[in-house]
Amino acid sequence: xxxxxxxxxxxxxxxxxxxxxxxxxxxxxxxxxxxxxxxxxxxxxxxxxxxxxxxxxxxxxxxxxxxxxxxxxxxxxxxxxxxxxxxxxxxxxxxxxxxxxxxxxxxxxxxxxxxxxxxxxxxxxxxxxxxxxxxxxxxxxxxxxxxxxxxxxxxxxxxxxxxxxxxxxxxxxxxxxxxxxxxxxxxxxxxxxxxxxxxxxxxxxxxxxxxxxxxxxxxxxxxxxxxxxxxxxxxxxxxxxxxxxxxxxxxxxxxxxxxxxxxxxxxxxxxxxxxxxxxxxxxxxxxxxxxxxxxxxxxxxxxxxxxxxxxxxxxxxxxxxxxxxxxxxxxxxxxxxxxxxxxxxxxxxxxxxxxxxxxxxxxxxxxxxxxxxxxxxxxxxxxxxxxxxxxxxxxxxxxxxxxxxxxxxxxxxxxxxxxxxxxxxxxxxxxxxxxxxxxxxxxxxxxxxxxxxxxxxxxxxxxxxxxxxxxxxxxxxxxxxxxxxxxxxxxxxxxxxx
Numbered sequence: 174x175x176x177x178x179x180x181x182x183x184x185x186x187x188x189x190x191x192x193x194x195x196x197x198x199x200x201x202x203x204x205x206x207x208x209x210x211x212x213x214x215x216x217x218x219x220x221x222x223x224x225x226x227x228x229x230x231x232x233x234x235x236x237x238x239x240x241x242x243x244x245x246x247x248x249x250x251x252x253x254x255x256x257x258x259x260x261x262x263x264x265x266x267x268x269x270x271x272x273x274x275x276x277x278x279x280x281x282x283x284x285x286x287x288x289x290x291x292x293x294x295x296x297x298x299x300x301x302x303x304x305x306x307x308x309x310x311x312x313x314x315x316x317x318x319x320x321x322x323x324x325x326x327x328x329x330x331x332x333x334x335x336x337x338x339x340x341x342x343x344x345x346x347x348x349x350x351x352x353x354x355x356x357x358x359x360x361x362x363x364x365x366x367x368x369x370x371x372x373x374x375x376x377x378x379x380x381x382x383x384x385x386x387x388x389x390x391x392x393x394x395x396x397x398x399x400x401x402x403x404x405x406x407x408x409x410x411x412x413x414x415x416x417x418x419x420x421x422x423x424x425x426x427x428x429x430x431x432x433x434x435x436x437x438x439x440x441x442x443x444x445x446x447x448x449x450x451x452x453x454x455x456x457x458x459x460x461x462x463x464x465x466x467x468x469x470x471x472x473x474x475x476x477x478x479x480x481x482x483x484x485x486x487x488x489x490x491x492x493x494x495x496x497x498x499x500x501x502x503x504x505x506x507x508x509x510x511x512x513x514x515x516x517x518x519x520x521x522x523x524x525x526x527x528x529x530x531x532x533x534x535x536x537x538x539x540x541x542x543x544x545x546x547x548x549x550x551x552x553x554x555x556x557x558x559x560x561x562x563x564x565x566x567x568x569x570x571x572x573x574x575x576x577x578x579x580x581x582x583x584x585x586x587x588x589x590x591x592x593x594x595x596x597x598x599x600x601x602x603x604x605x606x607x608x609x610x611x612x613x614x615x616x617x618x619x620x621x622x623x624x625x626x627x628x629x630x631x632x633x634x635x636x637x638x639x640x641x642x643x644x645x646x647x648x649x650x651x652x653x654x655x656x657x658x659x660x661x662x663x664x665x666x667x668x669x670x671x
Contacts, residue, residue, distance in 0.1 A: 265571020
């Protein structure tokens with residue numbers, strides 16, 4: 174039989190196609206990683222057993238996350254309270270450079286993030302990410318007024334009992350969707366600060382038809398009087414928001430588009446309201462049970478990633494916005510050290526106010542079971558995640574943000590590590606951390622633990638390598654170093670190091 178070139182081609186074609194199909198390379202992971210940032214609210218350095226084997230609280234999901242990734246041991250929030258830390262995370266900028274010099278916002282305060290300020294969400298959005306914020310916002314909102322000539326809220330803004338001038342039926346601006354997020358589902362502030370409601374994008378999800386009296390007993394079961402949204406339950410908020418966040422992950426799995434989920438939890442901040450399955454699960458009372466629920470909810474987010482087939486290409490970060498509000502009487506009662514070996518607590522410029530757990534899992538990129546002692550600050554999230562996503566960082570964005578991606582990936586870092594970190598207390602007290610040294614520009618804690626007494630040294634100098642508990646003030650023995658750090662602090666306050 175004589176074969177023409179055409180007939181020979183058609184005879185060999187099936188075999189060629191079969192070989193080609195067999196030799197087709199395995200599908201590769203998308204270039205851009207998904208990013209999930211879980212921010213606990215008032216969780217201490219010593220609450221998670223991966224950081225404190227003596228913790229009275231079971232935290233199996235976060236312990237497993239630490240086993241699978243890197244646990245940073247020298248991570249710090251820029252502030253010892255929540256609003257300034259959240260500003261720092263999303264802008265890469267110390268909050269004292271903004272309009273808020275100390276304290277936190279209340280629920281009806283205007284937006285703190287400036288309208289033209291580049292944010293982490295916005296930068297990733299421009300790089301091709303779908304961005305979502307689900308959880309506690311606490312960065313201010315543009316609440317619409319019925320009468321613009323009158324005050325938005327009359328009376329005490331903390332209690333916010335008198336809210337007759339708030340137009341709950343109109344669009345609410347200044348929130349996540351106006352600051353770099355495609356989608357948001359939030360509560361305005363902490364779960365003990367009015368008003369109590371869910372806002373989806375710019376609208377309330379249900380009408381504000383109710384009112385709730387305040388409560389302050391037993392310890393930690395505290396909230397202020399407030400207007401209340403129809404169907405809103407304080408004790409169901411953490412579970413509800415977790416379900417929303419997990420649902421978002423499952424929805425995005427079908428799109429093939431990279432996403433950034435910012436999930437700022439409402440717990441274990443007051444009110445300590447663990448749901449029924451977690452009551453009695455810890456040895457640290459309502460607070461410990463609530464932390465156990467936080468661990469469970471973090472596990473549900475990880476489960477959603479796994480079941481959606483996204484875990485292998487998702488960078489997950491778990492951390493806290495400041496230390497735990499754990500009193501000496503709480504420690505004595507339960508024998509639990511929520512802030513581990515650190516001095517002080519939430520609000521303080523001492524270590525217990527701002528050194529926090531920080532866990533990163535990034536399969537194929539970050540080695541599992543690693544303890545990383547690199548000094549980092551949560552303002553560094555903008556620079557690090559922007560670099561991890563290969564995104565362009567706008568000029569002037571994140572002036573206090575320094576990427577620790579090389580440290581995360583355990584690559585060699587030529588030259589010095591991170592520049593000094595500025596730390597800030599609830600009362601506006603400053604400290605500077607450089608290498609193993611911390612200088613506190615105040616005689617006391619700068620917060621709720623200890624105001625200082627007459628005769629106390631006006632500054633504090635500690636070597637954290639040898640004295641993590643900050644008990645030995647070396648101000649008198651190292652005056653030259655103290656003066657040098659003080660000068661550097663003042664310079665950085667005026668001029669960012671970037």
